[in-house]
Amino acid sequence: MEITPLEPWIREKLGTSATGAELREEIDLHQLGKLRETVDYVRTRSPFYxxxxxxxxxxxxxGLTDIASLPFTAAEDIQENDLRFLCVSRDEISRIVTLNTSGTTTHAKRIHFTEEDLELTTDLFHHGMKALVRPGGKVLILMPADRHGTVGNLMVKALRRMDVQGIPHGIVLDSGKTIAGIVEHEVDCLIGIPVQVLSLVRHRDAVSIPKGMIRSVLLSADYVPAAIVREIESAWGCMVFNHYGMTEMGLGAAVDCSALHGYHIREADLFFEMIDPDTGRPVPDGEPGEVVFTTLTRKGMPLVRxxxxxLSRFIPEPCPCGTVLKRLEWVRGRLQGGVGLGGGANLTVADLDEALFPLPGLLNFRVELASESDVQIIRVTLYCADIHAENLCSQAAKKLEAIPAIRTAIDNGFLAIAPIRASSENWISTGSIKRKIIDSREER
Ligand SMILES: [Zn+2]
Structure with missing residues (x-):
């Protein structure tokens, strides 16, 4: 098995030839030095810090553990006033990403990058993609690529450096057309959002893609359903890599190695911690907790803690790829991801994803919780291309009833499942935004 390409990259960035435990020590030292620099840099330059x-x-x-004595930075701090985070003048910023937050009352969250910051991400993409594609390969990028500094735009630039052709495509709007493009360009790697790639796998034209042509897929999202990974792997016989990164981390942060069992982090540029979300204290190595990060090399808008x-955890066992880099378990959900159904039952998007996505022909779904007189109602709409709707709906009802949180709530008389609807329209509109349970219940 090949070692993660991030290790030789980080070794080069640190200017060392060390390997094994000695390299790990050097990475820790580098991180401590950069943490100290960052604290002084932000304190002297950003009004917030x-x-x-x-x-x-x-x-x-x-030492690295002393970082636990510093206060946290919260998303709300950025929403309140992103400009107070800037460490450079505004004309040095070359890209601002505006993140839509769920609430309409809060300000949008804006993240600022200098050209140098964007280059760090391009460099990550360049080296991280070596696990997926070889020189001469072709990668179809199903992500926004129309503007300077978008993920797709940086990826095209990164792939060019490794003599790979990156084809910017944008979000999938017509799966049939996208499949025709894959066949025409003889694409051997795809980068996309899980439900969008699923829409290709489950399209009737998918049979036109020659067996073995697509060798790898990179799925990028805050949370990748395992059911979708399995479906893509078995349909195309390819390797499915997970990428973890949020805009605040500089768009990219961590990616699977060919062991496909947890991501390795760009440790020269980011320091990750795992904390107890209730107490804010670090959790013991290997225990689950909330992911907290500090940028080590960003200039425009560095973030500390x-x-x-x-939610994730560090996997303490050594990775089969043999690296000394840390390994982060796939992020499977968010702290505020679930909705309470009463009596301690908590339902998450992940529960619904793993239950429903294995259903044949399902492309996406919408789940709403409402209240009617005394009981809560769960309303589910299934999006699918071909409607064998009745069959699909009855299968979905069985799957829903088997989810422990739903089962408990039904048994306690708190919840009922409304007749499930199927629709062939408009699935795409829910494809690119963060998926969540819509809660329209009245004050409980
Ligand atoms: Zn590995």
Whole structure:
């Protein structure tokens, strides 16, 4: 098995020839040095951190664990005023990403990048993609690529550096057309959002893709359903890699190696911690917790101890690929991801994904919780291309009833499942935004 390409890349960035435990030590030292630099950099340049870190100095950090003494940065802090985070003048910013937040009352969250910041991400893509594709290969990018500094735009640039052709496509709007493009260009790797790639696998024209042509797929999202990974693997016989990254991390952060069992992190540029979401204290190695990160090399808008709300854990056992880089378990959900159904039952998008996506022909679904007189109602719409709807709906009802949270709530008389609807329209509109359970219940 090939070692993650991130290890030789990080070794080169650190300018060392060390391997094994010695390399791990050098990475830790590098991170400590960069953490100290970052604390001083943000305290002297950003109005937000000037206030937050008043009296704190980089040299106060004697070891990596001392970072736990610093306060956190929350998403709300950025929403309140992103400009207070800037460490450079506004004309040095070359890309601003505006993130839509779920609530309409809050301000949008805006993340700023300098050209140098974007280059760090391009460099990650260049080296991370070596696990998926060889020189001469062709990669179809099913992500926005129309503007400077978008993921697709940076990816095309990164692939060119490794003599691979990146074909910018954008979000899938017509699966049949996208499949025709895959066949025409003889694409051997795809990058996309899980439900969008699923729409290709389950399209009637998918049979036109020659067996073995697609060798790898990179799925990028905050949460990748395991059911979708299995479906893509078995349909195309390809390797499916998970990527983890949020805009705040600089778009990209961590990617699977060919062991396909947890992501390795760009540790020269990011420091990850795992904390207990309730107490804020670090959890023991290997225990699940909330992912918290600090940027080590960003210039425009560095972030220190940013709480992601994502749940994961470090996998303490060595990775089969043989690297000394840390391994992060696939993010399977978010802290605020679930909805309470009463009596302690909590339903998450992940529960629904793993139950429903194995259903043949399903492309996506919408779940809404409503309340009617005394009981909560769960309303599910299934999106599918061919409607064998009745069969699919009855299968879905069985799957829903088998989810423990739903089962418990039904047994306790708190919940009923409304007749399930199937629709062949409009599935695509739910394809690119963050998937969640729509909660229209009245005050409980
Ligand atoms: Zn590995």
């Amino acid at each position: 000037r206030q937050l870190f008043a009296g704190v100095h980089g040299c106060d950090l004697k 940013y709480r992601t709300g994502d």
